[in-house]
Amino acid sequence: MAPILDVWHSLTDPEKLIHLLSGAFSGWMGYALLAGIVFAETGLLVGLFLPGDSLLFTIGVVAGAGGLDIVQITLLLTAASVIGDQSGYFLGHRTGPRIFSRPDSSLFKQEYVTRTMQFFERHGGKPLIYAKFVPVVRTFAPFMAGVGKMRYLRFLSFNIFGGIGWVVSMTTAGYFLGGVPLIRRNFEKVVIGIVVVSVLPLLIQFLQSRRARVASLA
Numbered sequence: 001m002a003p004i005l006d007v008w009h010s011l012t013d014p015e016k017l018i019h020l021l022s023g024a025f026s027g028w029m030g031y032a033l034l035a036g037i038v039f040a041e042t043g044l045l046v047g048l049f050l051p052g053d054s055l056l057f058t059i060g061v062v063a064g065a066g067g068l069d070i071v072q073i074t075l076l077l078t079a080a081s082v083i084g085d086q087s088g089y090f091l092g093h094r095t096g097p098r099i100f101s102r103p104d105s106s107l108f109k110q111e112y113v114t115r116t117m118q119f120f121e122r123h124g125g126k127p128l129i130y131a132k133f134v135p136v137v138r139t140f141a142p143f144m145a146g147v148g149k150m151r152y153l154r155f156l157s158f159n160i161f162g163g164i165g166w167v168v169s170m171t172t173a174g175y176f177l178g179g180v181p182l183i184r185r186n187f188e189k190v191v192i193g194i195v196v197v198s199v200l201p202l203l204i205q206f207l208q209s210r211r212a213r214v215a216s217l218a
Helices: 002-012 014-022 028-043 053-064 070-100 110-123 126-131 137-147 152-177 181-185 187-217
Strands: none
Touching (some): 002 014, 002 053, 028 070, 070 152, 126 137, 126 152
């Protein structure tokens, strides 16, 4: 657990990130590392273990301090986010039905595929934009869109808007707010706050679903 926390701190602390990018991952290696992390969050379905929002905010802070080019890194990470979602979509499109079609599986059932298709038919692609700002959800949303056979061009359009909105908003916030003395002195609290705010929609949805379930049983 300790090594994972060390990596997390290195990616969400401006000073440690600057040290990392000026050491073994200097130059294009640093840019490739950051792009790879953003890609992996949705492209490899490992977003549960990656910093996401706090990483993008920290990258913006580092760019504001002159450690990164804000335009180049924003364009690169936006592309990495969009490409990662494409990978997740096609992974779900190709493998999802086979996984979910196991009738006796304790984890997956065919009804999940039906519910996914109905969900995207009912709400369109807007959830793909909202999902970019919610940890865990953004990891699996493209995969589930592929499982539900959402039309690719429709998925792509919402995917691009979501990727641009997520990366630009987070890095820009870090770029302009990172130099504020109050935020610099309380950076760890700010990062924790970003994580809490990001998880809040997921928590609210869970509580609403639980309340509705209890009401239906009453």
